[in-house]
Amino acid sequence: MESYEFRQKQSLPYPAKVQHAAQRAQEFYDTVENCHVSVGGLDSITLLLFLRSIGIDVPAISVSQLEDKSIQQIHDGIGVIKLKPIKSKAKVISEFGFPVISKQVASKIALLQNPTEKNKTVRNAIITGDCGKQGGYRKGTRMRLPQKWLNLFGGPENEKYDTDYQTAPFLVSNKCCYYLKEKPCNDWAREHKSSPFLGLMASEGGQREMALVKHGCNYYGKTVTRSAPFAIFNRQDLLQLALELEVPVPRIYGEIVRDSDGTLRTTRAQRTGCSMCGFGIHLEKRPHRFDRLREDNPKEWHYWMYDVGWGGSWITSVLRGKMRLKHDFL
Template identity: 35%
Template sequence: MNAFTREDLSVMQAWPLERKIQVTQARIMEWYFHYGGNVAVSFSGGKDSTVLLDLARRAFPNIPAVYVDTGLEYPEIRAFVKAVPNVTWLRPEMPFPKVIEQYGYPVVSKDVANRIYYARRGSEWAIRHLNGQNRDGTPSRYNERYMKWRYLLGAPFPISEYCCTVMKKRPLHRFVKEMGAMPIIGTMACESARRQSAYLITGCNAFQKKEPSSQPLSFWLEQDVLRYLQLTGLPYSPIYGEITEDGGRLVTTGAHRTGCMFCMFGVHLEKGQNRFQRMALSHPVQYDYCIGKLGCGRVLDYIHVPYAA
């Protein structure tokens, strides 16, 4: 049985920021005391985890943080993380070029890439989903969303969702196993259907999961994160630029998202200049490496996404 309904989540997402701060810190404290203080904040250097780390350290100033240095982050993110005290740097066992060679490129979304990966290996459920069918072969309103990506089965390059698992999740899991420090993560339910579903099942503190984790910002929205940064004056990575208002909403004048520079998940949905077109102007060295040497250009061509500035 789920801990929450979608209606519950909608109500919480509409709470004022002050209440969200109180509830989030309560969840952090619950997690901290449950594990006797042996916890750590997963810190990416992005705006969401910057807010999370600040909330955690307002309650527990000495709480440690861990950063996974994949080599794929913006230089401004890495420089910002270096300036934050008490952060342990972790590294993946496999570099990104090897990951895409062995597993595949991160294309479209984790769900789509997952189905392409397994359908190519003969998985019946993955093939069925790409055909828009239920288990019994009847049309599926849920699975029909995958049908338009069926053509990727013939793509002349490997595709999978494993990049994040290999580059980010495994180093963090290894740290948790070795140190016993239970992770606090800055993900939000509004970011994807996967994260929303996970939150509805467990709530913020997933004590009962095989690999327990806390996501105390789950019911926050991006506007809450920007408002928190604006109100507190908390330092954040300069990659985002200034926080300004546009049509009644807060926006950043720089990057809208950070994460891995070369990730292609969701790029087809971006309006105006997409992340690669902006990278061509702001980080030309990384752009040339990504588009040319890593082969992301041919992948973007295949899914009809422009990348020239």
């Protein structure tokens, strides 16, 4: 799909977006042999109930134990099939590292922290932006990490590049999602020969936006087939639909309210994820997701902060000080 075409659809009025979502969902349902809904937080819960409201009643799956307790309760009430992660959350962090900053940045940092001959060219591109022969000798590419992250995590390359890059005293990884969510859901889908409906929206930005703009709501690829009926939605569209469908809102989100200017918002969390996930937390205002975890489940908060190590002085000082955060981390 052309970018301008997708942007035009994003500017449609709300009723037209809902109609578009229904059409794309029905098209996908009629095209693939089997399908299911991958459910997590409010967005995908809304998607599941939306699909049911238009007559598409398919299985819903989730690795529910990764979600907040209040989300798990909603999953129980709407009949979500519960899957188990491949590894425990603590084991993934122990083996591979902490999920911080973003998936994309974490994957690059992990390569710098685990240098091999095979990833030599990629590591060079991450540090210099020079993609070498394999990348057509392009220079100054987006492969290069921003300087603030290189200053903190470029340690293994110190001598080669004669820089003041430091080595943060903890490992970073983007592998949590793979072992905890992606592989269990993909294995279930492969076993049942089923393709997923996903509650993704391009307005969330990042890699999701790029993929949705490129492939559109429905994608039928060689290795990936999926539907994202809400791709052209923004947050206001999603919350409005949730109100209309009377979607049960998990406590972690609070309530959906309308401000004096007509803007909809949730009174607590705006987005959720795994309780131990640090992706993007350095940009959140207080109270952030770890604060809410401390309020809602003090025992779990203490486990992640002190038993697993999120709150250790070594990682806290790095995230507070050397990342130059707008807000305190812990």
